[in-house]
Amino acid sequence: QVQLQESGPGLVKPSGTLSLTCAVSGGSISSSNWWSWIRQPPGKGLEWIGEIYHSGSTNYNPSLKSRVTISVDKSKNQFSLKLSSVTAADTAVYYCARNYGYSYGRKLYYFDYWGQGTLVTVSS
Amino acid sequence: DIQMTQSPSSLSASVGDRVTITCQASQDISNYLNWYQQKPGKAPKLLIYDASNLETGVPSRFSGSGSGTDFTFTISSLQPEDIATYYCQQYDNLPRTFGQGTKVEIK
Numbered sequence: 677q678v679q680l681q682e683s684g685p686g687l688v689k690p691s692g693t694l695s696l697t698c699a700v701s702g703g704s705i706s707s708s709n710w711w712s713w714i715r716q717p718p719g720k721g722l723e724w725i726g727e728i729y730h731s732g733s734t735n736y737n738p739s740l741k742s743r744v745t746i747s748v749d750k751s752k753n754q755f756s757l758k759l760s761s762v763t764a765a766d767t768a769v770y771y772c773a774r775n776y777g778y779s780y781g782r783k784l785y786y787f788d789y790w791g792q793g794t795l796v797t798v799s800s
Numbered sequence: 801d802i803q804m805t806q807s808p809s810s811l812s813a814s815v816g817d818r819v820t821i822t823c824q825a826s827q828d829i830s831n832y833l834n835w836y837q838q839k840p841g842k843a844p845k846l847l848i849y850d851a852s853n854l855e856t857g858v859p860s861r862f863s864g865s866g867s868g869t870d871f872t873f874t875i876s877s878l879q880p881e882d883i884a885t886y887y888c889q890q891y892d893n894l895p896r897t898f899g900q901g902t903k904v905e906i907k
Contacts, residue, residue, distance in 0.1 A: 722889075722901075723898070724895055724897065724898070736895075739801075771843055783832055786889075787834075790843035792843055793843055
């Protein structure tokens, strides 16, 4: 059973950088899956931030691309999120998730395993 | 970006009722659509993938249908434990996008 666990500061100052790590257990981050970050502002819907493959290939949401960096550490079986120049609008619960799937002719992708989420508040 | 529009945004139904939620994509996404259930304070849970395939372990009262731009999610007989917010999500194009959610409550 794959498990994901987010960790990082719960409070970040405006204009600072939000940094979170997702530790993967029960499976290898080097498996044939993408690994995603998704966020949810309080009382609102879900927003996909971006994803990484174990090779280091990344895809980012264009709305956040200029501020986002996702990286992978295969030796620790974890991946990380950095979001720079944060404002109060970045206050949200941040989830990491496994994006299971493939794209060979026909596509299939879905988020099958999620972390429990961590609330990050941007405030001075 | 592909916009996903769910309706209604909320609904109230009685135990045993049939509940239907629709999701419309801003362009043709074939069958590339998933449905998730999110209970308060919890991470979303995958229910339906590829528009109509039931995830392992998910009760058969949940179902999905549709293709192209119009999709439907159905709970055939609403149970108290189904109280949650439901989201559709497309994976045809990047960025992966979600509908705004439908909150289901018991009348």
